Amino acid sequence: MKETKKRTFTCGLDAAIAVMGGKWKGLILFALQDGPLRFGELRRAVPGISERVLILQLREMETTGLLHREVYHQVPPKVEYSLTPFGHSLNTAMAPLGEWGEEHLERIETIPWDQTG
Amino acid sequence: MKETKKRTFTCGLDAAIAVMGGKWKGLILFALQDGPLRFGELRRAVPGISERVLILQLREMETTGLLHREVYHQVPPKVEYSLTPFGHSLNTAMAPLGEWGEEHLERIETIPWDQTG
DNA sequence: GCTCATACTTACATTCGTGTATGTACCTGG
DNA sequence: CCAGGTACATACACGAATGTAAGTATGAGC
Numbered sequence: 001m002k003e004t005k006k007r008t009f010t011c012g013l014d015a016a017i018a019v020m021g022g023k024w025k026g027l028i029l030f031a032l033q034d035g036p037l038r039f040g041e042l043r044r045a046v047p048g049i050s051e052r053v054l055i056l057q058l059r060e061m062e063t064t065g066l067l068h069r070e071v072y073h074q075v076p077p078k079v080e081y082s083l084t085p086f087g088h089s090l091n092t093a094m095a096p097l098g099e100w101g102e103e104h105l106e107r108i109e110t111i112p113w114d115q116t117g
Numbered sequence: 118m119k120e121t122k123k124r125t126f127t128c129g130l131d132a133a134i135a136v137m138g139g140k141w142k143g144l145i146l147f148a149l150q151d152g153p154l155r156f157g158e159l160r161r162a163v164p165g166i167s168e169r170v171l172i173l174q175l176r177e178m179e180t181t182g183l184l185h186r187e188v189y190h191q192v193p194p195k196v197e198y199s200l201t202p203f204g205h206s207l208n209t210a211m212a213p214l215g216e217w218g219e220e221h222l223e224r225i226e227t228i229p230w231d232q233t234g
Numbered sequence: 235g236c237t238c239a240t241a242c243t244t245a246c247a248t249t250c251g252t253g254t255a256t257g258t259a260c261c262t263g264g
Numbered sequence: 265c266c267a268g269g270t271a272c273a274t275a276c277a278c279g280a281a282t283g284t285a286a287g288t289a290t291g292a293g294c
Contacts, residue, residue, distance in 0.1 A: 007230060010164055012218030013143045013211065015225040019218075021138070022251075026130045039271055047127055050253060055272065064228050075261040076270040086221070093217035094130065100210035101129030101136075104203070108132045109125060111181050139281075156241055167283055172242065192291040193240040 019064055020090060024049055024057045029083065029091045030098070032067065036082035066090060136181055137207060141166055141174045146200070146208045147215065149184065153199035183207060 009015040020026055024046065031037065031045040043054055058081060061067045066087035072078040083091065101108065126132040137143050141163065148154065148162040160171055175198060178184045183204035189195040200208065218225065 008226060009218070009222065010144065011147065011215065012220070012222060013147055013215035014218065015222055016214045016218030017140070017143050018230075019225055019228075020214075021140070023134065023138070024252095026134055027127065030128065030130055040269095051272080052254085052274095053252060056252090065224070071271095074270095075259090076268090077260075077272080079271065086224070089221075090217060093213045096210045096213050097133045097137075098128065098130035100207060101126070101131065101133030103129070104206075105126065105129060105132055107182070107203070108136055111136075141282095157239095168242075169244095169284085170282060173282090188241095191240095192289090193238085194242080194290075196241065 019066070020094065022057070024053065025061060026094060028057055028061065029066065029087060029094065032081060032083050033091050036080045039079050042081060137211065139174070141170065142178060143211060145174055145178065146183065146204060146211065149198060149200050150208050153197040156196050159198060
């Protein structure tokens with residue numbers, strides 16, 4: 001999802017995928033939908049993600065304007081991440097996709113992913 | 118999007134992203150929503166995709182059950198791709214995402230993608 | 235016999251995404 | 265003085281995803 005130039009998109013879906021694409025961003029958005037979370041809380045809320053990748057994703061999403069980063073100058077440090085209105089709107093737009101996934105979860109899990117290459 | 122083992126998902130959104138993830142599958146689904154297309158037509162309908170990548174994506178989507186491949190034994194060869202009901206349902210679920218992208222297209226295009234790394 | 239068109243296949247190269255392991259800064263508490 | 269906790273940064277590496285370029289098969293038409 002990293003680009004060296006200003007992108008142009010063929011359609012809205014293309015643009016949306018560029019913003020929420022990748023394995024984690026959708027899950028991060030969903031984790032934050034009920035309110036702000038600290039870095040450590042987010043890491044626990046998104047099982048399987050590594051610290052490094054989580055940071056990279058958060059940075060990207062901050063740059064794209066999906067979320068807000070609030071630093072509290074304390075020791076030990078405290079940083080809270082929350083959705084911007086932009087992020088909320090994307091979350092709303094992704095909701096049907098999440099429902100679709102849940103509806104067809106069984107079918108999706110039985111897909112022979114190792115035969116797709 | 119290729120996996121060596123049977124996957125399990127943390128939520129529906131995770132599963133949905135695994136199915137429609139990547140740069141192209143969403144666009145291919147959208148291109149096919151109005152009816153079947155031949156390989157060459159699809160290539161023109163999805164600007165920027167290479168033949169090889171298009172084939173790989175189509176193979177994957179056939180395996181996941183999103184689309185159907187119909188071969189006509191002619192010369193020159195003719196192959197038509199069409200959405201299955203499963204593919205149609207995913208397409209419907211992605212529609213709000215496409216609308217969101219179009220609504221915010223200007224904002225998305227001005228995102229400094231090269232500063233996200 | 236040569237070219238054309240379509241729908242691929244194959245070989246190779248490159249970039250991207252993701253992951254592991256380790257180090258850093260800061261103050262607190264023992 | 266040393267360990268602990270938080271939120272990172274940095275170095276390194278692997279495999280997946282994507283791309284480029286070329287070749288294949290078939291029969292039609294000239």
